[in-house]
Amino acid sequence: MKGLRTFCRYAASLRLPSLADLQPLHLANFVHLQKVAGLAPSTLTSKFLVVELLHRFRDEHKGTLPFHPWPESSAVDMAGGTMTREADARKVGLTPLIPVEVAQILFRHAEGILNRAEELLDVRDRGERSAFRDPEITAIRDACFYLIGVLTGMRSSELSSIEVGAGRSETKSGITFHWLASIEHKTKTGAVEYLMPAMGHRLLHIMERWSAPLRKRLAEQIVTLERQSGKRTAEELQWLATARSNRNRLFLGIGRSGIVPVTATAWGRNLKQFARAAGTDWDLAPHQMRRLYAYTFVRHRLGDLLFLKEQFKHSSINMSQLYSANPLQDLALYDDILTELMQYKTKVVAQWLEKDEPLAGGAGRKIMELRAHDFKNRTELIAETSRRVNMRSTGHSWCLAQDEGCGGSGIYAKGSCSTCHNGLIDSRFVPVWQEAYRHHKELLTDAEALGPGAMKRVNEDLAKAAKILTDLGIDPEQGEEDAQSTTG
Structure with a gap:
């Protein structure tokens, strides 16, 4: 028990x-x-x-x-x-994580293809381009595959199962959610829905238009076989059953048996070619898109990136709230996100516990004191700390409050995080505080015209920024000169 x-x-x-x-x-x-x-x-x-x-x-x-x-x-x-x-x-x-700089290149490349898609499809529909063998037309499909993958976390088998009319929207508590329906094959869950950004509807529209000629030809082949008289062979019956299940699919290609959804093996080849066309030598594979989604979700949840702001509508997101919004979602995706979250938090905490890593803020000082203790198993300490500590990024510091803390006031009054016992500032935030120091120096002239009260506040904030940079081993004045020479 x-x-x-x-x-x-x-x-x-x-x-x-x-x-x-x-x-x-x-x-x-x-x-x-x-x-x-x-x-x-x-x-x-x-x-x-x-x-x-x-x-x-x-x-x-x-x-x-x-x-x-x-x-x-x-x-x-x-x-x-x-x-x-x-x-x-x-x-x-x-599964290797697509580097951020490579992901940016791939996304921009896919977006560029997407922006020309309607024009290319107009040309195709006038009969001036092939609907089946034109590389630029095929590139539209591959770009949409990549974009939907990194924006939803779907596996290649689930992407290939998307059909016409798979997108829908609903509004709950004033927030509009966009859902994409598919079939989850790996754990035999069956029908599932994935959260997607509003951009997903545009991608689905383009794919419905892109796949129209292939779906039309497949439908004609089905009708032709159905009208044939006589007894059908086992192979013909199998082909007919498969073709009927594929007639509304979007990500189609031409294989040995005719028009079929693109297989996982073929997607592996297609994505490598897609990455090369984008100008990178990254060995792109289908499951990396799911890993990138989970990684980006975690970084967004911890406040470092707002890549998913349009998708989730909030600066932070609670996964249980997301799941309750639609019980048909793929649970395995959230399990991947949790794994990614723990890995990321473990890496951050491990950096904090490094002997020579400078930290600022009230919580930062406590952790630096903690390093003096002798722990039998440092790996277990890091894992346990990562699991138990609630970490949130304000954009200029880590907030480790296990309750409501300051209620978010530190987001706007960043200087308060330097003395707060829940605030921790590490080297990730050095550029933010260098810019804050430079900005407050500029404000001194304006504050002088506004009176003693304004001067006092600006000087206090300037001193806090200077102390944080000093605690992090940065000379505030030298940091300002470096920043100016970089931007110059």
Whole structure:
């Protein structure tokens, strides 16, 4: 029953009325937390079996788990006790992350193709270009594939399953969500929906138009075979069944058996060619788009990037809120995001605990004092700290408040983070504080005309910026000169 106590403590930390209020994402988080604790597969299996029992005896008590915790799987599989699960984990762990500078090049290249798509399709529809063998026309499909992949986190098999009319929008609490329907094949979930930015509707429109000639030819081939008299062979029946299931698909190509959705192997070749056409030598592969999505999601959630601002409408996002917005979403995608989140946080915390890493802010000073202690297992310390510490970026500092903290006032009064016991400033934010120091020096002239009160405030903020830069090992005046020479 030790496993039951662990799970109930976890459920209690969520402050839910009862176990009946748990959502699939909560269970995914529980599994993730147990795994990162470094427990053996046998121990994990015993913990997860208890969760299955709560579902099995759901009829005995209305306050227990109303759904199976991991459909199409088992406690043993979730614990990593099968070879398939371990192989998948190794594959995900080895997926290289597309570098930011390469991702920018690829995105701009795809956007450039997208901006010419309507014009090229007009030419094609006038019969001046081939609908089936023109490289520039085919490039439209590959660009849309890449863009939808990095903007939704869909796998290549799910992208190839997108059909006509797959996009929809809905408004909840004044926020418009855009959804993209597909079929999830890997875990046999079936119909799922992915959150997409408003741009996704434009991509779907172009793909519906792009695929129209292929879908038309496929429909004609189906009709021709259906009208043939006589007994059909097993091969013909198989082709007919497959063709009927593909007739509304968008990402089509021409294979040995005719018009079919592009396979994962073919996408591997297409994306490498797409990357070369963009002018990079990066070895682009389909699953890297999902990894880039998870990485970007995490960076956005922690405030470093606002790449997903249009998509999620908020400067920070709670994944459980996102999941509750649509229970048909792919849970495995959120599991990938959680893994990426832990890896990123672990890297940040590891940097903080480096002996010579300068830190500023109240929390920064505490962590520098913490380094003086001797810990038996530094790796476990970093992992445990990463898991327990709530990290948020204000754009100029890390906020480690485990409650509401200052309520967000530090976002606007950045100087307050320098003395706040929840504030931590590391080398990532040096350029921000160099610019703040330069800006406040410029304000001194204006403040003098406004009176003593303005002068006092500007001087206080200038002193705070100078102290932070000094604590981070930067000479404020030298930093200003470097910044000016760089911009000059």
